[in-house]
Amino acid sequence: QTWKKQILLVTSTPLVFSGTPSVCACRLLNPATILCLPPLCSLPSNGSRAQTNLSSMLAPQADRVMNLSEWEQRWQDNRIGFHQPQVHKMLESHIDKVLNGRSGVRFFFPLCGKAVDMKWLADMGHSVVGVEISEKAIRQFFEENNMTYSEEPVPAISGAKVFKNSEKNISLYQCDMYSFSSAIDGQFGAIWDRGSLVAINPQDREKYAALIISLMAEDCRYLLDTLLYNPELYPGPPFFVPDEQVHSLFGSRCDIETLQSVDAMTDRQREWGLDYLKEAVHLITMKSS
Numbered sequence: 001q002t003w004k005k006q007i008l009l010v011t012s013t014p015l016v017f018s019g020t021p022s023v024c025a026c027r028l029l030n031p032a033t034i035l036c037l038p039p040l041c042s043l044p045s046n047g048s049r050a051q052t053n054l055s056s057m058l059a060p061q062a063d064r065v066m067n068l069s070e071w072e073q074r075w076q077d078n079r080i081g082f083h084q085p086q087v088h089k090m091l092e093s094h095i096d097k098v099l100n101g102r103s104g105v106r107f108f109f110p111l112c113g114k115a116v117d118m119k120w121l122a123d124m125g126h127s128v129v130g131v132e133i134s135e136k137a138i139r140q141f142f143e144e145n146n147m148t149y150s151e152e153p154v155p156a157i158s159g160a161k162v163f164k165n166s167e168k169n170i171s172l173y174q175c176d177m178y179s180f181s182s183a184i185d186g187q188f189g190a191i192w193d194r195g196s197l198v199a200i201n202p203q204d205r206e207k208y209a210a211l212i213i214s215l216m217a218e219d220c221r222y223l224l225d226t227l228l229y230n231p232e233l234y235p236g237p238p239f240f241v242p243d244e245q246v247h248s249l250f251g252s253r254c255d256i257e258t259l260q261s262v263d264a265m266t267d268r269q270r271e272w273g274l275d276y277l278k279e280a281v282h283l284i285t286m287k288s289s
């Protein structure tokens with residue numbers, strides 16, 4: 001990821017760098033045509049990524065906690081500025097990469113809210129499983145989309161319920177995300193994570209990543225939406241999740257490709273006090289073992 005952003009020098013003679021090149025630009029184009037000589041091109045331990053201190057980047061929001069009652073209260077008060085009435089642009093733009101030619105994919109929506117993206121995918125013949133703590137959000141999802149639904153307890157999770165529309169194959173579990181597991185409803189062929197990793201408490205990110213990985217089938221294509229801004233200026237949620245952390249959370253088990261990064265600043269974020277906001281979307285797949 002880092003070397004893509006560097007300037008590539010193409011030369012027929014060996015290059016001599018006055019310092020150590022921060023990143024080795026090998027493997028571009030045809031790997032056979034560009035040779036990377038170890039003495040000139042060894043990745044220095046002091047490379048740009050190694051120098052960024054992740055914990056200091058995350059420090060401003062590290063201890064911020066929002067509990068489940070506070071989320072429920074937001075739904076009760078209709079303070080749901082995160083909800084979008086239209087299908088998310090980045091999901092729409094990258095859906096072909098997520099599907100990768102497959103039909104009838106099982107999609108997982110962590111912290112689903114009442115995202116209309118669930119109906120969009122179900123209308124295309126995919127099945128959808130979501131997890132959401134707020135029962136009000138789940139009922140509103142079905143009601144606003146004119147779908148009937150059944151409601152039953154989930155024996156394996158104390159106090160949890162599952163709401164289903166069987167015609168469209170949408171099942172929404174009303175429970176804490178961390179009580180959900182592959183034992184409840186199997187693994188998934190795709191995940192759409194928008195307003196989820198950025199919404200959970202920063203101290204829970206490792207636990208969350210381990211859960212997500214456990215829900216990924218071998219061919220799973222996980223589309224992750226993150227937000228980049230100066231965390232000194234706004235307490236969140238949504239929280240700041242730097243690319244470096246996406247790599248530290250998922251990089252050992254998964255391949256990560258950042259598909260797109262756009263300026264996502266609107267008046268809403270200007271009111272929060274932000275001076276810039278970028279929205280990035282990553283495609284995460286299991287490393288072949």
Ligand SMILES: C[S@@+](CC[C@H](N)C(=O)[O-])C[C@H]1O[C@@H](n2cnc3c(N)ncnc32)[C@H](O)[C@@H]1O
Nearest residue numbers: 071082083111112113132133176177194195199
């Ligand atoms: C920022 S909203 C995003 C909703 C949806 N993904 C969207 O993009 O519109 C986060 C949602 O997660 C729910 N939530 C927060 N923590 C949760 C948890 N631990 N388990 C289940 N749901 C949770 C909240 O009620 C809220 O609806």
Ligand SMILES: *[C@@H]1O[C@H](CO)[C@@H](O)[C@H](O)[C@H]1NC(C)=O
Nearest residue numbers: 020044045046047048050051
């Ligand atoms: C890494 O860089 C810092 C300053 O930027 C320097 O003090 C340190 O000695 C370097 N470490 C190595 C292993 O080169």
Ligand SMILES: *[C@@H]1O[C@H](CO)[C@@H](O)[C@H](O)[C@H]1NC(C)=O
Nearest residue numbers: 051052053054055056057059
């Ligand atoms: C990173 O930053 C934290 C907090 O600012 C500090 O405690 C820690 O020593 C730093 N680590 C490195 C490797 O510089």
Ligand SMILES: *[C@@H]1O[C@H](CO)[C@@H](O)[C@H](O)[C@H]1NC(C)=O
Nearest residue numbers: 065066067068069070071073
């Ligand atoms: C959730 O947080 C609010 C606000 O900090 C607090 O008043 C409430 O007691 C907390 N609820 C639980 C169950 O921890």
Ligand SMILES: *[C@@H]1O[C@H](CO)[C@@H](O)[C@H](O)[C@H]1NC(C)=O
Nearest residue numbers: 116119142143144145146147
């Ligand atoms: C649901 O039905 C109402 C009333 O018939 C209609 O106005 C609305 O557009 C429908 N919503 C959807 C998402 O189809």
Ligand SMILES: *[C@@H]1O[C@H](CO)[C@@H](O)[C@H](O)[C@H]1NC(C)=O
Nearest residue numbers: 106126127128166167168169
């Ligand atoms: C719903 O999805 C499941 C897989 O999650 C599949 O076995 C079943 O046939 C689907 N049902 C309908 C009605 O599409």
